[in-house]
Amino acid sequence: MEILKFITAGSVDDGKSTLIGRLLYDSESILADQLEALQSSNRKNDDGTIDLAILTDGLKAEREQGITIDVAYKYFQTEKRKFIIADAPGHIQYTRNMVTGASNSNLAIILIDARKGVIEQTIRHSFLVSLLGLPQVVVAVNKMDMVDFSEDRFNEIVKDYQQLASKVGLSNITYIPVSALKGDNIVNPSKNTDWYTGKSLLDHLETVEIAIDASVTHAYLPVQWVVRPQTDELHDYRGYAGRILSGSLRVNDKVTVLPSGFTSTVEHIELLDKQFEEAGAGLSVTVRLKDDIDISRGDVLVSNALKPQVSQLIEADLCWMDTRALDTSLTYLIQHNSKVTRARIQEVLYKVNINTLEKEYGEDFKLNDIGRIIIKTADPLVFDLYQNNNNSGGAIIIDSRTNVTVGALMLRANAD
Amino acid sequence: MSKYNLDYLDELEAEAIYILREVAGQFEKPALLFSGGKDSITLVHLAIKAFRPGKFPFPLVHIDTGHNFQETIDYRDDMIKRIGEKLIVGYVQDDIDNGNVLEQKGKNASRNALQTVTLLNTIAKHQFDACIGGARRDEEKARAKERIFSVRDEFGQWDPKRQRPELWNIFNGKINKGENVRVFPISNWTELDVWNYIRRENIPLPTIYFAHQRDCITRNGQLMAASEFLNMDSEDIIENRNVRFRTVGDMTCTAAVESYAFEIDDIINEISASKISERGARMDDKVSEAAMEDRKKGGYF
Numbered sequence: 001m002e003i004l005k006f007i008t009a010g011s012v013d014d015g016k017s018t019l020i021g022r023l024l025y026d027s028e029s030i031l032a033d034q035l036e037a038l039q040s041s042n043r044k045n046d047d048g049t050i051d052l053a054i055l056t057d058g059l060k061a062e063r064e065q066g067i068t069i070d071v072a073y074k075y076f077q078t079e080k081r082k083f084i085i086a087d088a089p090g091h092i093q094y095t096r097n098m099v100t101g102a103s104n105s106n107l108a109i110i111l112i113d114a115r116k117g118v119i120e121q122t123i124r125h126s127f128l129v130s131l132l133g134l135p136q137v138v139v140a141v142n143k144m145d146m147v148d149f150s151e152d153r154f155n156e157i158v159k160d161y162q163q164l165a166s167k168v169g170l171s172n173i174t175y176i177p178v179s180a181l182k183g184d185n186i187v188n189p190s191k192n193t194d195w196y197t198g199k200s201l202l203d204h205l206e207t208v209e210i211a212i213d214a215s216v217t218h219a220y221l222p223v224q225w226v227v228r229p230q231t232d233e234l235h236d237y238r239g240y241a242g243r244i245l246s247g248s249l250r251v252n253d254k255v256t257v258l259p260s261g262f263t264s265t266v267e268h269i270e271l272l273d274k275q276f277e278e279a280g281a282g283l284s285v286t287v288r289l290k291d292d293i294d295i296s297r298g299d300v301l302v303s304n305a306l307k308p309q310v311s312q313l314i315e316a317d318l319c320w321m322d323t324r325a326l327d328t329s330l331t332y333l334i335q336h337n338s339k340v341t342r343a344r345i346q347e348v349l350y351k352v353n354i355n356t357l358e359k360e361y362g363e364d365f366k367l368n369d370i371g372r373i374i375i376k377t378a379d380p381l382v383f384d385l386y387q388n389n390n391n392s393g394g395a396i397i398i399d400s401r402t403n404v405t406v407g408a409l410m411l412r413a414n415a416d
Numbered sequence: 417m418s419k420y421n422l423d424y425l426d427e428l429e430a431e432a433i434y435i436l437r438e439v440a441g442q443f444e445k446p447a448l449l450f451s452g453g454k455d456s457i458t459l460v461h462l463a464i465k466a467f468r469p470g471k472f473p474f475p476l477v478h479i480d481t482g483h484n485f486q487e488t489i490d491y492r493d494d495m496i497k498r499i500g501e502k503l504i505v506g507y508v509q510d511d512i513d514n515g516n517v518l519e520q521k522g523k524n525a526s527r528n529a530l531q532t533v534t535l536l537n538t539i540a541k542h543q544f545d546a547c548i549g550g551a552r553r554d555e556e557k558a559r560a561k562e563r564i565f566s567v568r569d570e571f572g573q574w575d576p577k578r579q580r581p582e583l584w585n586i587f588n589g590k591i592n593k594g595e596n597v598r599v600f601p602i603s604n605w606t607e608l609d610v611w612n613y614i615r616r617e618n619i620p621l622p623t624i625y626f627a628h629q630r631d632c633i634t635r636n637g638q639l640m641a642a643s644e645f646l647n648m649d650s651e652d653i654i655e656n657r658n659v660r661f662r663t664v665g666d667m668t669c670t671a672a673v674e675s676y677a678f679e680i681d682d683i684i685n686e687i688s689a690s691k692i693s694e695r696g697a698r699m700d701d702k703v704s705e706a707a708m709e710d711r712k713k714g715g716y717f
Contacts, residue, residue, distance in 0.1 A: 002421040003428075070579060072561045075554045075606050082424045084604060096581055103583040215418040224437040227470040234469055241466065243434040243585070271433075272465045282422045284433035284466070297441045321581050335586055338441055394584040403590035405580040 004210055005084045007101040007134075009125035010111030015142050019111065019180035020087055024076050026187040027202060071101045080206040095354070095368035096321040098128050099408055103394060106210050107136040109201075114147045114177075118160040123168075124354045126161075130168040131317060131370065131410065133390055136208055137165075137173045140201060144193065145179040151195040167357060174208075176201050214280045219247035219255075219303040220384065220392050222337040223295055227286055239270070239286040240295055245337070245391040246384065247303060248280040249287070254304040257295050258382040263304070264289040281391075298339035300382040308392065312380045313346070315413040318365065318373045322399065322406035326365035334377055334409070336395040341379040343397070348373050374415050386410040425613050428605050429462065434585065435564060435601040436466040439474070439546050442589035443597070446474040446546040447504070449535075452488035453664040454621055455550030457495075458610055459601060461619050464499065474548070475502040479535050481527040481666045482509045483645040488664055491622040506538035525647055526668040536572045539596060546589065546597045554606045564603050570594035607662075608687055615680045625683070627660045627675045638671035 010016035074085040086101030088094065102108060108129040112122055129137060139161055147153045154177045165173055176185055177193050178201060184190035187202045199207070227239035249255075253266045268288040269276040279285050287301065295301075302308055320326055326345060334343040350359040351371030365371065386393030397407035422430070436459075439446050448463065450456045463472050478492060496503045508530050511517045516537070517530045539547060553560045563579050565587045580588055589597055602610070614621065631642040633652040640646060642654050645667050659672035660683075677683040 001424050003424045070561050070576060072557075073553045073604070074560065075604075077606070077608070082609075100581040100583055211419040211421050213419050224434070225440050225467075225473075227467060229470045231469075237469060239470075241437050243430055245585075272468050280420060280422075282427055282430055284430040284437070333590070335588060337586060338438065391584060394586065396581075396583055396586050396588060398588055398590055400590075403588070403592055405583075405588045408581070408583050 001080070001082060002210065003082045003084060004107060004205060004208070005086065005105045006107040006109060006205065007086045007088060007098070007105040007129075008109045008111065009088065009098060009129065010109075010121075010142075014111040014113045015180045016087075016111050019109075019140065019142065019178070019186070020074060020085055022180045022183060022186050023085075023202065024074065026183060027076055027078055071097050078202070078206060083205065095124075095128065095370070096319065096408075098125070099132060099319045099321070102129060102132040102134060103390075103408065105134055107138065107205070107208065108134045109138045109140050112139060112141050112157060112161070114141050114143045114150075114153055114157065117157050118164055120355050122161070123164060123357065126164055126170060127168050127352070127354050127357060128370075130170050131319075133387060133410070135172060136210070137170055138201065138204065139173055139175045141175065141177050142180055144177045144184060145182050149177070149184070149190075149192040151193075154193075154196075174198070174204055176204065212281050214246070214248040217247045217384070217389060218306040218308065219249040219253065219301070220245045220308060220389070221249065221285075221287065221301040222339065222382075222392075223297055223299045223301065224338045225297060226295065236292075237288075238292065239288055240301065241284075241286045242301070242338070243284045244279055244281050246281050246389050248278055249285075249301075249303065250278045251276075255289070255301050256304055256307070257293060258300045258302060258308070259310050259380045260294070260299065262291075262293045262295075264291040264293055266290075300337075300339075302382075308382055308384045309411075309414045310380050310382050311414040311416045312377045313414075313416040314375050314377070314381065314383075314411050315349070315415040316373055316375055316395075317386075317410040317412060318345075318369075318371060318375075318397075319408045320365045320367060320369045320406065321408060322404060323367050324399070324406070325367075326369075326407070328363060331400070332406070333398040333400050334375065334381070334395050335398060336381050336383060337392070339379070339381065340398075341377050341381070342400075343375050343377045346374045346376045372412070375409065381411070383411050386412060425609065425616060428602070428609055429465070429613070431585075431604065432459075432462045432601040433466040435587065435599065436463055436548065438587050438589070439548060439599050440467070442587070443546040445542065445544050446548065446599075447477045447539075447542070447544045448472070448474050448548040449550075450476040450478050450492070450503075451550070451664065452478070452484070452492050452622060453550065454610060454614060454625060455552065455602060457491075457619060457621060458613060459548060459550050460495065460499065461617060462601065472501050475504050477504045477506065477538060477542075477544075477547070479506045479531050479538065480508065481531055482507065483527050483643075483667045485622070485624050485641075485661075485664065485667055485670075487622045487624045491620075504538070504542065506534045508534045510534070511537065522647065526666055528666045528669045531666075532572070539572070544596060545591065546599055548599045548601065550602060551598075551600045552605050552607070552610075553600075553603050562600065562603070564600050565589055566598045566600065567591060568596055568598060572596075574598075608684070611680070611684050611687060615684065622664065624661045624664065627658055627678050627682075629656055630659050630672065631655070632657045632659060632672060639674065640671055641667055643667050 072087045088098040088101035158175050178185045185200045221242045221244050223240045223242045225241040256263050267290045269279050328345050349372040384392040393411045395409040399406045511534050517533045563582045631654050632639045660675040677686045
């Protein structure tokens with residue numbers, strides 16, 4: 001059994017919380033004491049049924065204000081898959097939450113209200129899903145009950161969305177007509193949409209392809225920690241501990257240590273008592289090499305077949321996440337996996353108006369702004385282009401005055 | 417190797433090991449908070465995988481309320497002997513004796529709330545900059561919103577509105593003077609995942625997790641172990657019941673469930689079919705709907 005991580009994009013008005021509540025409820029992932037709290041709550045739907053949206057309500061502060069202020073993670077499981085939902089609020093001021101949630105997801109569900117069709121926030125959400133490079137997209141056309149389950153209306157929305165998708169560069173899109181409130185096409189196919197021949201939402205989530213393809217790229221393992229027992233019997237033991245972020249690593253593979261460029265051969269791939277002949281992306285392992293070379297935290301082991309980028313000047317998409325605007329005269333820290341180095345934003349190339357998708361020019365970069373920049377780093381970064389590998393092409397910017405994470409970077413090109 | 421899927425337990429394990437190694441790489445004085453419960457026992461097992469054949473780059477820290485199940489303390493001491501790592505114990509009794517906290521009175525008195533003070537004092541005394549804990553996001557809705565690296569101010573407070581965005585697998589452990597970080601490597605695990613992992617890895621557990629006979633009383637609809645630590649009176653009727661514990665905490669606030677699950681397979685079947693969530697058996701969450709959020713803001717685990 002594997003894990004599918006997905007994000008839901010939409011606002012409260014689109015019935016996003018109800019959709020998540022419905023998935024949890026209908027897949028019987030709600031336990032008795034949670035259900036009891038749900039039933040004893042005085043929030044009910046107009047027809048007196050339980051308001052499923054309560055299931056995604058988190059904090060007291062949010063309940064008081066009736067809003068969702070942060071990403072909440074929800075877990076449920078069926079016989080086929082385990083699911084992790086990153087529930088990010090859809091309001092414009094929370095772009096950063098959606099970017100955060102999307103960065104750890106394999107799939108996005110974009111909710112569209114069947115009465116309203118493709119609107120400004122749909123553009124915004126779709127742009128962000130494209131920016132973060134999620135491999136799979138579901139467009140859930142919700143509130144179909146409010147448009148009499150009209151096939152024409154559904155097709156009209158699909159057509160509109162296809163235009164948007166080609167504009168923002170989204171592919172692998174599945175369209176599903178649903179009613180989260182009534183349960184149509186959420187877990188079971190609905191009798192109300194006999195014209196729809198596709199899968200229900202849950203059926204799709206259980207079966208959509210999420211396999212890791214290890215053959216298309218080099219092995220990439222950032223070293224997090226060097227295991228050195230320094231005991232009498234293990235005097236010379238040096239194990240390089242890290243998680244393989246792409247490709248696969250085999251015993252006897254030739255590897256290069258970047259950025260230094262030293263080469264060696266893999267002698268052991270292990271974890272406690274387990275020895276691997278081959279280990280693929282996603283696994284945390286400890287690697288021992290034939291030669292004793294200088295490797296420390298932040299260095300990257302790569303297989304020799306294909307090389308990642310090594311550069312100090314990088315073109316990247318930036319999403320700004322702090323209330324204090326970007327200051328191009330300031331030195332920030334950049335963290336890329338386990339590597340931290342100083343960096344400066346050398347140039348703002350353009351910003352994108354995420355409601356119209358038009359480019360805008362100017363130096364100011366404020367909270368939730370997104371655009372293209374050139375960043376210069378003190379030490380070289382060893383990275384893949386984000387569009388080729390989400391795990392080794394993403395980085396964060398830290399304000400060294402406050403230590404807060406202030407920006408997300410999608411590394412797009414070597415600008416050297 | 418071309419296209420493949422990682423099994424969910426392998427993926428959760430790899431993520432947790434990755435997080436533990438980030439703690440080792442990013443902090444000067446980390447610690448692993450060990451409660452004797454299955455989640456922190458799982459963390460110790462993951463740390464063994466992350467750092468062997470080397471030593472742990474952090475000590476284990478146990479906050480001892482003095483109202484423990486003896487089985488938990490026995491387990492802790494055996495485990496420390498087995499793995500050969502350092503253990504630091506902070507005693508709630510010391511804070512009571514020093515007048516830092518006042519013992520609660522009355523029938524529902526518990527030392528659970530007092531632990532927070534001892535925890536914060538222990539962190540301050542040893543100047544820990546990161547504390548690894550076994551909390552999971554599926555436990556409770558306030559936890560569902562917490563980061564894996566969760567920054568606390570010098571009073572140990574969690575501010576849900578000032579959380580750092582956490583992107584990809586990049587964890588920002590940079591902190592200001594006086595702050596520290598709580599790290600939750602098994603955030604993405606559910607209760608069932610933990611049990612399935614314990615079964616797969618053959619991890620030994622304290623015996624109180626399995627069904628046994630015990631003298632209990634019923635309080636507020638829940639079964640509590642009868643003990644010298646519980647303030648009992650003539651209204652409390654002691655009954656010998658077949659029970660087990662789903663979480664392990666202070667004896668005064670951890671409720672038992674009626675159970676005939678003697679083996680781990682029985683427990684997994686029981687949980688799969690269960691109608692009550694794990695924290696539902698914790699009296700300390702029942703106080704109000706926002707109970708956990710309030711305690712977290714105050715520096716609780």
